[in-house]
Amino acid sequence: SFVNAYAQDEKLSISGGKVTLIWKENCPEPLWLSQNLAGNLGLYDLGDYPVDIQQPGLTPRGLNYGIRRSFLDQVGGFDLNLGRVGKNLLSNEELHMTNLALQSGWRVAYLPDAIAAHHVAPERVHPRWFLERGWWQGISECYREQLAGEAGWRQFGRGGERLVRGLYKAVKLSLLRRSRPNSLVFENLVYSYGQIGYLLQVCQGLLSKKLSIRRANS
Known part of the structure; x- marks a missing residue:
């Protein structure tokens, strides 16, 4: 899905697919967890149809993510200060990149056919x-x-x-x-x-x- 999408649209800079969560038997999904908070675990689902993303807050997740090399070179790569180092939980590198893309006239898209499943780490379910x-x-x-x-x-x-x-x-x-x-x-x-x-x-x-x-x- 990613390769075809970039081949068909020269203005597509960033794309991402649906991410579902896999819960362990001894660590089921808790009742206190909302869908929005589940996004912190990697959940990402904008539906079953492609979406042309206009809001940086809807940026694709790094778990299932593609970026055009020429665009990445154009903006100087990801900002390393936004990524996680050690035990800190810094984030927003994908959001910042999407913001740069939209400001520069590039397209960002959600591709529902590009599906990934992510195992939830039990130590995070607290x-x-x-x-x-x-x-x-x-x-x-x-x-x-x-x-x-x-x-x-x-x-x-x-x-x-x-x-x-x-x-x-x-x-x-x-x-x-x-x-x-x-x-x-x-x-x-x-x-x-x-x-x-x-x-x-x-x-x-x-x-x-x-x-x-x-x-x-x-």
């Missing part, structure tokens, strides 16, 4: 792992904004609004949990926790910038 993953997602988003030239004081407004929105939804869903799945409560708590990581990274980035300016002027 609320603590998802909270940590959410925290690093906030840090990753802050760094991605720095790369995109979107860093600055306005980040406090964006992060603060998302934090309040996530907490509000978590509380609201908790009060309505008889009619709503608890997985959505946890999803919003993870989202909110990630915004705290985002805001702390914003503080660190602005402080580092201020110190750099002082050193340059001293």
Whole structure:
């Protein structure tokens, strides 16, 4: 599917296929896990028909991913600071690449016929792992904004609004949990926790910038 897609469309820069999850018998899918959070484990499904992706947030997953070499060379490759090193859970390298592609007039596509199945690691099926993953997602988003030239004081407004929105939804869903799945409560708590990581990274980035300016002027 990938080879044919690139051969038929010279403007196709990035493509990705559907990713399903394989759960071990002694580690079934937990009730507290929403579909959105399952995406952190690799789940990726935009349906059974091809999709021309226009929003970076829908970027294909690296588990089942293709990229045109000429485009990759054009943008200078992946940013290594967005990838995972050691035990950190930095991410967003695919999202950043999709954003670059769309801004440059390239196409990004979801190819449902390119299917991959991914085994879920049991050590990740724990609320603590998802909270940590959410925290690093906030840090990753802050760094991605720095790369995109979107860093600055306005980040406090964006992060603060998302934090309040996530907490509000978590509380609201908790009060309505008889009619709503608890997985959505946890999803919003993870989202909110990630915004705290985002805001702390914003503080660190602005402080580092201020110190750099002082050193340059001293």
